[in-house]
Structures are given as C-alpha cells and as structure tokens.
Amino acid sequence: EPEVTQTPSHQVTQMGQEVILRCVPISNHLYFYWYRQILGQKVEFLVSFYNNEISEKSEIFDDQFSVERPDGSNFTLKIRSTKLEDSAMYFCASSVFGPGQGNQPQHFGDGTRLSIL
Amino acid sequence: QQQVKQSPQSLIVQKGGIPIINCAYENTAFDYFPWYQQFPGKGPALLIAIRPDVSEKKEGRFTISFNKSAKQFSLHIMDSQPGDSATYFCAASGGGGNNRKLIWGLGTSLAVNP
Numbered sequence: 001e002p003e004v005t006q007t008p009s010h011q012v013t014q015m016g017q018e019v020i021l022r023c024v025p026i027s028n029h030l031y032f033y034w035y036r037q038i039l040g041q042k043v044e045f046l047v048s049f050y051n052n053e054i055s056e057k058s059e060i061f062d063d064q065f066s067v068e069r070p071d072g073s074n075f076t077l078k079i080r081s082t083k084l085e086d087s088a089m090y091f092c093a094s095s096v097f098g099p100g101q102g103n104q105p106q107h108f109g110d111g112t113r114l115s116i117l
Numbered sequence: 118q119q120q121v122k123q124s125p126q127s128l129i130v131q132k133g134g135i136p137i138i139n140c141a142y143e144n145t146a147f148d149y150f151p152w153y154q155q156f157p158g159k160g161p162a163l164l165i166a167i168r169p170d171v172s173e174k175k176e177g178r179f180t181i182s183f184n185k186s187a188k189q190f191s192l193h194i195m196d197s198q199p200g201d202s203a204t205y206f207c208a209a210s211g212g213g214g215n216n217r218k219l220i221w222g223l224g225t226s227l228a229v230n231p
Contacts, residue, residue, distance in 0.1 A: 004160075006160075031217060033217075033218070033219075035219070041223075042221045042222065042223045042224065043161070043206065043208075043219075043221040044221070045218040045219060045220070048217055048218055055217070056217070056218055058218070091160050091161070095217070097217070104217075105151065105163050105166060106151075106163070106217075106219060107163065108153075108160035108161045108162070109160050110158070110159050110160040111159075111160050
C-alpha cells in the first residue's frame with residue numbers, strides 16, 4: 001500500500017538554526033499538508049498546499065515557516081530560525097483532490113520529531 | 118467555533134468490551150468527520166470517516182454514530198482486542214472552498230486488557 005514517507009525521523013537542532021523537514025507524499029496525490037503535535041497536546045494544522053501554492057495556513061505558520069515542492073516527489077517544510085517552542089512532532093499528509101470532490105481522506109507519514117536545544 | 122471536543126481523555130476496557138469515544142463540534146459548516154488511530158511512534162492512520170448525510174457508518178468492528186442536530190459523533194469499537202490499544206483522535210473539516218484542514222480533538226488513550 002502506498003504511504004507517505006518523512007525524513008528524518010528525529011532532528012535535533014540548536015535554537016536559531018534553520019531546519020528542513022522532508023516528505024514524499026503518495027504519488028498520485030495532489031493536496032499536501034503539514035501538521036504538528038506538541039507533546040501531550042492536540043494535532044494542529046499548519047499549512048495546506050495545492051497546485052504549487054499555499055492553499056491555507058494557520059496563525060502558527062508565520063514568516064519563519066515556508067513550504068516548497070522542489071521537484072515532482074518531495075514536499076518540504078522549512079523553519080528559518082528555530083525557537084524552543086518549535087519542538088514538536090511534525091506530520092506530513094497528502095490527499096487526492098479534484099474539483100467538486102469535497103474532502104478526501106488525508107494519509108499521514110510517521111512524523112519527524114524536532115527537538116530544539 | 119473551530120473546536121472539536123473529545124471525551125473521555127482515557128479509557129480502559131476488557132477484551133470483548135465496546136469502548137465508546139465521543140466528540141462534539143460547534144461549526145455547522147463542517148462536513149467531514151474522520152477518526153484516526155495512532156500507535157506510539159507512528160503517524161495517525163485513518164480508521165473510518167463519515168459525512169453528515171448519514172447517521173451511522175460501519176467498517177469492520179468500527180462504527181461511527183452521527184447526530185447532526187446535536188452536533189455530536191462517536192466511535193464504537195465492537196469486540197475490542199488488546200491490539201486496539203492506541204490513541205484515537207476525532208477530527209472535522211469543511212466550510213467550502215479550499216478549506217480542507219482537519220480540526221482535531223485532544224485524543225483518547227484506549228487500553229484494552231486481555
């Protein structure tokens with residue numbers, strides 16, 4: 001069964017450093033997402049991406065965050081200058097999307113645990 | 118308005134029991150309600166989802182009950198097994214346009230004792 005893959009599984013970074021989290025969505029999916037889950041808290045939406053542009057973003061997704069689809073398979077989340085409070089599990093998800101098809105199941109990767117020191 | 122409230126926070130049942138997890142929402146624009154199962158060290162895995170035009174959906178041992186007027190939905194796990202021990206999340210999305218983001222409940226930690 002096709003799956004979403006995320007690398008690395010664990011990233012440790014010094015505060016203030018840039019970090020890039022990588023995701024390979026399911027190959028025929030068109031809609032991509034990043035979510036995060038701070039330990040013990042709920043999963044929070046960060047951003048959705050469709051047709052090579054941001055479709056929606058949350059208030060968490062400020063100027064320090066960016067997303068990119070640099071080629072036909074990867075989808076990345078960059079945090080420019082990390083803060084202690086960015087420590088969390090970051091999940092990538094993808095879904096099929098088409099006009100008029102409404103919500104489609106979102107399939108998640110196993111996440112990247114980001115630890116900011 | 119954007120919240121999804123989930124209860125209980127944790128649940129312990131004996132093997133064969135029927136754990137029930139409840140969720141409530143406020144935003145009447147929500148039109149998609151999935152349940153996810155998460156094991157330690159893994160990402161959330163979609164279990165079952167429902168849209169508000171039906172009141173119940175079954176897939177294997179998992180059933181969603183949906184009450185549109187009460188703005189509530191629940192997950193029932195029939196004949197629960199120790200392998201069902203995991204964290205379960207309800208979520209909701211909708212609102213038209215390109216709004217596909219999932220709004221999540223806080224999660225329920227389920228333990229099924231052998």
